[in-house]
Amino acid sequence: MRLMLNAFRAALAVSCLSIAACGGSGSADPLSSLNSKVAAASVPGAAGTDTASVNGTTIPAAAQIVDGSGNVWAVSGGVISENGALAGYSADVTLLLYDNNTIYQQNSAGGWWSWVGGTWASSTDPRLVSSPSGATIPNAAQITDPSGNVWAVAGGVIYENGAAAGYSADVTLLLYESGVIYQENSAGGWWSWSAGTWVGSSDPRTQSPSANGTTIPSATQIIDSSGSVWTLAGGVVAENGAAAGYSANVTLLLYENGVIYQQNSAGGWWSWNGSAWASSSDPRSAPAPTIGGSPATSDAAGQAYSFVPTTTNPGGGTLQFSISNTPAWASFNSLTGALTGTPSSGQVGDYSNIVISVSNGSGSASLAAFSINVTSGSAPTGSATLSWSAPTQNTDGTPLTDLAGYTIYYGTSPSELTQTVQLANPGATTYVVANLSAGTYYFALAAYTTAATQGEMSSTGSKTIQ
Numbered sequence: 001m002r003l004m005l006n007a008f009r010a011a012l013a014v015s016c017l018s019i020a021a022c023g024g025s026g027s028a029d030p031l032s033s034l035n036s037k038v039a040a041a042s043v044p045g046a047a048g049t050d051t052a053s054v055n056g057t058t059i060p061a062a063a064q065i066v067d068g069s070g071n072v073w074a075v076s077g078g079v080i081s082e083n084g085a086l087a088g089y090s091a092d093v094t095l096l097l098y099d100n101n102t103i104y105q106q107n108s109a110g111g112w113w114s115w116v117g118g119t120w121a122s123s124t125d126p127r128l129v130s131s132p133s134g135a136t137i138p139n140a141a142q143i144t145d146p147s148g149n150v151w152a153v154a155g156g157v158i159y160e161n162g163a164a165a166g167y168s169a170d171v172t173l174l175l176y177e178s179g180v181i182y183q184e185n186s187a188g189g190w191w192s193w194s195a196g197t198w199v200g201s202s203d204p205r206t207q208s209p210s211a212n213g214t215t216i217p218s219a220t221q222i223i224d225s226s227g228s229v230w231t232l233a234g235g236v237v238a239e240n241g242a243a244a245g246y247s248a249n250v251t252l253l254l255y256e257n258g259v260i261y262q263q264n265s266a267g268g269w270w271s272w273n274g275s276a277w278a279s280s281s282d283p284r285s286a287p288a289p290t291i292g293g294s295p296a297t298s299d300a301a302g303q304a305y306s307f308v309p310t311t312t313n314p315g316g317g318t319l320q321f322s323i324s325n326t327p328a329w330a331s332f333n334s335l336t337g338a339l340t341g342t343p344s345s346g347q348v349g350d351y352s353n354i355v356i357s358v359s360n361g362s363g364s365a366s367l368a369a370f371s372i373n374v375t376s377g378s379a380p381t382g383s384a385t386l387s388w389s390a391p392t393q394n395t396d397g398t399p400l401t402d403l404a405g406y407t408i409y410y411g412t413s414p415s416e417l418t419q420t421v422q423l424a425n426p427g428a429t430t431y432v433v434a435n436l437s438a439g440t441y442y443f444a445l446a447a448y449t450t451a452a453t454q455g456e457m458s459s460t461g462s463k464t465i466q
Helices: 002-017 030-039
Strands: 057-059 072-076 079-082 093-099 102-107 112-116 119-123 135-137 150-154 157-160 171-177 180-185 190-194 197-201 214-216 229-233 236-239 250-256 259-264 269-272 277-280 290-292 298-300 305-307 310-312 320-324 330-332 339-341 349-359 364-366 370-375 382-387 403-411 419-423 430-436 439-449 461-465
Touching (some): 057 072, 072 093, 079 093, 135 150, 150 171, 157 171, 190 229, 197 229, 236 250, 290 349, 290 364, 382 439, 382 461, 403 430, 419 430, 430 439
Parallel strands (some): 298 370
Antiparallel strands (some): 057 093, 072 079, 093 102, 102 112, 112 119, 135 171, 171 180, 180 190, 190 197, 214 250, 229 236, 269 277, 290 310, 305 339, 320 349, 330 339, 349 364, 403 419, 403 439, 439 461
16 A cells, blocks of 8 residues: 555656646746747747647648647648748648647658658558458558558559559459458459568458468468468568568478468478467377267266366377367366366256367367266265375376376276366365265276376275265
8 A cells, every 4th residue: 555655646746747837936937938939930820829739630721730749830832840940851742730649741742751750751641540351442442451551553553652562463453351462463363462572362252261281382372260361472471461470491381280380491390379480390290199088978967077088199289178069057178178067957958969179289189979968867965085195206206296186087887987077286185076876986086297197097996875
């Protein structure tokens, strides 16, 4: 509380210091200073102007513009003045614009500049906003991309900010789709704009994500599962027309199991992790993970259901689990593959075609589709309390430093422990398995590490519920 109060007092002090007359002392009246500056501009109607012009103010239309610092801008004979003095070099100016506290000019040739650091920098009309995906010329008069570049077509030639964009001829359609500019010519050919050049392509509006194992060369582009368009030109990889991280001398771009990979001329491999390239290897030669286990295919309303698959990962990488057709009463853990939940009396019925899959980024595997039949059943009558000692060593005798939790297995036969409970608590040494109906149950437990490596299963214990 004391720190928050001090910070608040400091903020008050700063606000006070920004007002010259604070505390009854200070230098010249800031309003008088501003009026003097305005008067010095010698522009009709300038005297007495002391309020910054509104956003979007233009000359012509307004007689002058007053910026947020009180500077008065005017245009006379196509030349711009700031407070009565020439503002850098300007000629043939037809429009002066004030937008978001920045002064912009446009000349008779349609060129745009913004006033930055006491000089004019090449710019575009700031009132233009990025065109929506699917914008086309013809239809739209022009297309503005997310970087503010303005695209147009005249005489079958494409222009970016008024300059010819690479080589183009007989262009009949310019398309903006998913952040990429595409062109189609009168012969029906398609190209996409990538890294400053046109790359052979096709109409992106008719494309779906590329098939597993797609490569460039062979494909002209790859569309990933998010709709991003990947291209390769001059050994450089681009995503949606912009360079994707650093790449050079790339000879192969590969799409495998939802991941983009590149190989360079020296044989090195990298995979795209969403923001950068990570050292990798050819995913087509890496072993895929395996997945196993026998999920229970029946449950009773009010009785907990739990299944955790077993896996191996000879190819390395992080395992990620997925599921299709999850029962409405269950939840799924994408890090462990655990399917758990307790159906209610109103959720009695068959839940079919459930598929659990696992991927390590370079390969994947799936369990056979299974169903769970939920019956009205009878009320559970008992529970079993399990206890154990936490492991401290690996099987090779080295210290165990990455224990992540335990998997409890149980069932009504010592050879069919089909029910599981995932206990992601390395400090746990006891657990109560509740909601057990009458019968004899068998239990075993195995520890697992943060890398999802499971240890040996314990000996089996049993309990009879009456």
